Amino acid sequence: MGDRVRAHRRLGAADAVPLGRPGLEPxxxxxxxxxxxxxxxxQFVGKEVWIFHNRxxxxxxxxxxxxxxxxxxxxxxxxxxxxxxxxxxxxxWVIGEDDTGLKVLxxxxxxxxxxxxxxxxxxxxxxTARTAEDAWAWADTSTGTAVLRxxxxxxxxxxxxxxxxxxxxxxxxxxxxxxxxxGSQYTDGVPRTYLMTxxxxxxxxxxxxxNDTYTEAMVRGPGGALWLPVRSDRAFxxxxxxxxxxxxxxxxxxxxxxxxxxxxxxxxxAGSSLLSFGTAEIYGSKPNVMSERLGxxx
Amino acid sequence: MTRRLxxxxxxxALTVVALMTSxxxxxxxxxxxxxxxxxxxxxxxxxxxxxxxxxxxxxxxDAVGREAPGFPLVLRxxxxxxxxxKLPGVNxxxxxxxxxATSPTAVWxxxxxxxxxARLLRHDGNAWRESPPPRGVALTKVVxxxxxxxxxxxxxxxxxxxxRDGRDWRDVPVPPGSVFGxxxxxxDDVWAAGATHSxxxxxxxDGQTWQQTVVDxxxxxxxxxxxxxxxxxxxxxxxxxxxxxxxxxxxxxxxVRFDGKxxxxxxxxxxxxxxxxxxxTSSGALGWVSxxxxxxxxxxxxxxxxxxxxDFLAWNGRSFTExxxxxxxxxxxxxxxxxxxxxxxxxxxxxxxxxxxxxxFAPRILRYG
Numbered sequence: 001m002g003d004r005v006r007a008h009r010r011l012g013a014a015d016a017v018p019l020g021r022p023g024l025e026p027x028x029x030x031x032x033x034x035x036x037x038x039x040x041x042x043q044f045v046g047k048e049v050w051i052f053h054n055r056x057x058x059x060x061x062x063x064x065x066x067x068x069x070x071x072x073x074x075x076x077x078x079x080x081x082x083x084x085x086x087x088x089x090x091x092x093w094v095i096g097e098d099d100t101g102l103k104v105l106x107x108x109x110x111x112x113x114x115x116x117x118x119x120x121x122x123x124x125x126x127x128t129a130r131t132a133e134d135a136w137a138w139a140d141t142s143t144g145t146a147v148l149r150x151x152x153x154x155x156x157x158x159x160x161x162x163x164x165x166x167x168x169x170x171x172x173x174x175x176x177x178x179x180x181x182x183g184s185q186y187t188d189g190v191p192r193t194y195l196m197t198x199x200x201x202x203x204x205x206x207x208x209x210x211n212d213t214y215t216e217a218m219v220r221g222p223g224g225a226l227w228l229p230v231r232s233d234r235a236f237x238x239x240x241x242x243x244x245x246x247x248x249x250x251x252x253x254x255x256x257x258x259x260x261x262x263x264x265x266x267x268x269x270a271g272s273s274l275l276s277f278g279t280a281e282i283y284g285s286k287p288n289v290m291s292e293r294l295g296x297x298x
Numbered sequence: 299m300t301r302r303l304x305x306x307x308x309x310x311a312l313t314v315v316a317l318m319t320s321x322x323x324x325x326x327x328x329x330x331x332x333x334x335x336x337x338x339x340x341x342x343x344x345x346x347x348x349x350x351x352x353x354x355x356x357x358x359x360d361a362v363g364r365e366a367p368g369f370p371l372v373l374r375x376x377x378x379x380x381x382x383x384k385l386p387g388v389n390x391x392x393x394x395x396x397x398x399a400t401s402p403t404a405v406w407x408x409x410x411x412x413x414x415x416a417r418l419l420r421h422d423g424n425a426w427r428e429s430p431p432p433r434g435v436a437l438t439k440v441v442x443x444x445x446x447x448x449x450x451x452x453x454x455x456x457x458x459x460x461x462r463d464g465r466d467w468r469d470v471p472v473p474p475g476s477v478f479g480x481x482x483x484x485x486d487d488v489w490a491a492g493a494t495h496s497x498x499x500x501x502x503x504d505g506q507t508w509q510q511t512v513v514d515x516x517x518x519x520x521x522x523x524x525x526x527x528x529x530x531x532x533x534x535x536x537x538x539x540x541x542x543x544x545x546x547x548x549x550x551x552x553x554v555r556f557d558g559k560x561x562x563x564x565x566x567x568x569x570x571x572x573x574x575x576x577x578x579t580s581s582g583a584l585g586w587v588s589x590x591x592x593x594x595x596x597x598x599x600x601x602x603x604x605x606x607x608x609d610f611l612a613w614n615g616r617s618f619t620e621x622x623x624x625x626x627x628x629x630x631x632x633x634x635x636x637x638x639x640x641x642x643x644x645x646x647x648x649x650x651x652x653x654x655x656x657x658x659f660a661p662r663i664l665r666y667g
Binding site: 233 | 338339340361362363364365366367368391412628654655656658
């Protein structure tokens with residue numbers, strides 16, 4: 001995990017990043033950049049960058065070598081709309097569905113294998129990994145939401161005591177073994193965000209004052225606290241929550257002249273900085289990409 | 299030489315005629331008046347109150363986001379331009395919905411904060427200050443008249459009316475249904491515009507009881523403005539309601555008139571829209587009617603089948619004259635046209651909001667005269 005930076009977490013098809021945009025330097029074109037498609041999660045794998053790419057409906061992993069050259073690893077089979085991806089040194093996974101049902105595909109650097117999931121798993125919603133032998137996935141099962149874990153030999157129900165009537169937005173894994181789950185618990189149909197932390201021995205569930213914040217973009221910031229974007233109450237500034245143990249504080253991004261909506265979508269830590277990427281809508285223009293930074297060099 | 303003098307005199311005469319024409323044109327059409335530059339885009343104005351040619355207030359919300367609430371906005375007219383008024387101590391987010399005054403030193407504005415709480419501001423002639431709102435009441439409007447100040451709101455979802463009594467707000471009985479607008483002539487002579495399950499309703503308060511009349515029985519019809527010119531001439535305007543139809547199907551406006559005996563529907567020179575506001579002349583007669591989203595049927599066979607209708611209707615005692623709002627570069631038509639007459643003049647303000655670029659909106663101030 002130490003060499004894994006989430007520059008972009010998964011974006012849905014509706015949030016497709018256009019490829020083949022003018023401005024890419026010659027010789028650095030992404031494979032398939034001129035075709036329709038979208039980019040998903042970006043992961044550092046050793047000194048390489050691996051990106052999930054849906055290219056004209058077909059999934060593939062784009063690999064950027066330390067030297068800057070690009071190559072593509074096609075998926076062994078087409079998968080349907082909802083797909084997620086994770087990669088660590090020695091392994092990559094792609095989840096999705098085909099005509100026969102859900103699929104977990106693992107790539108070991110040279111071959112793909114399809115991995116079975118426990119009985120009762122209906123849909124796989126997301127996947128993340130700490131090492132080639134420690135991957136986690138969250139799923140809808142016949143008995144509700146469940147967290148699955150790959151221990152190097154099989155996918156098993158991790159028996160995580162999720163709150164009743166809850167779902168999982170994301171799982172954050174760290175080299176230390178700590179894991180953090182973010183999700184929503186529904187009471188009378190009203191969602192309330194919860195966080196669960198695994199210290200290697202026990203799960204601790206908290207309900208920070210986040211209302212119904214979607215935690216998918218949650219990251220561990222430079223100071224060790226959790227950071228996540230929240231719905232801003234100001235038209236011209238983004239807003240972030242910082243969750244440090246039992247203490248939750250909020251802060252705003254930079255003021256943006258004439259903005260009517262600023263939405264961070266992905267966070268990542270880079271050294272002593274917290275980087276945020278998303279969209280900003282300036283009055284009179286369509287929403288456009290934005291980035292902002294907390295800390296680090298001025 | 300004589301011919302030269304004649305030519306010069308003719309040219310001068312033509313110039314005078316041209317100047318007179320433009321001056322007349324300037325007073326006989328609605329003009330766009332810009333909001334101050336400090337107001338952020340996507341602001342809105344909801345209501346104004348005027349005391350004379352050089353003093354008026356307008357209220358609304360500034361810096362409204364796609365999802366984020368705005369900030370209370372107060373503008374002041376100084377006779378030349380609208381200025382943004384600072385509101386020291388007002389540190390909540392939300393919107394000012396209504397403004398009214400019994401005098402320049404007793405101006406009230408009601409609002410709603412982003413948590414849904416009622417907010418009340420008072421201007422004493424020097425500064426705006428927060429005033430404690432009546433407990434447990436969500437406020438929508440403040441109305442003054444006949445030396446009275448009343449609030450329209452709801453308590454636990456039930457309609458309430460409150461009257462300023464000394465330093466307190468006291469509940470006044472309410473007519474059945476909803477109340478959207480009031481015309482207060484005296485403490486015992488108040489007209490209320492609203493809606494009931496039976497349709498649009500106008501009620502009269504004589505200090506003891508409300509006498510209510512359903513003025514239009516069409517489903518979901520309602521009136522939000524009422525103007526009592528005399529006991530034998532009362533006007534009320536709103537919407538004629540709807541019973542379904544395809545999305546986007548426009549709804550006809552509703553204007554009704556009371557002659558002292560019965561209410562009757564008034565024929566309007568527009569087919570669709572909403573009667574936003576009724577404004578009196580300086581003598582108290584009906585002067586102006588504003589129609590938000592005004593549309594008429596287009597020529598047979600045209601698509602879309604609608605053409606823009608008049609935004610303002612001037613009443614001369616016998617008939618309406620149609621007026622349109624001026625086009626504003628980069629903005630669309632008005633959605634809200636709230637009228638405020640300037641006392642002692644024939645000038646009328648219209649404040650509201652208009653369509654902006656990319657589905658946004660913009661504050662809109664217009665002036666006639």
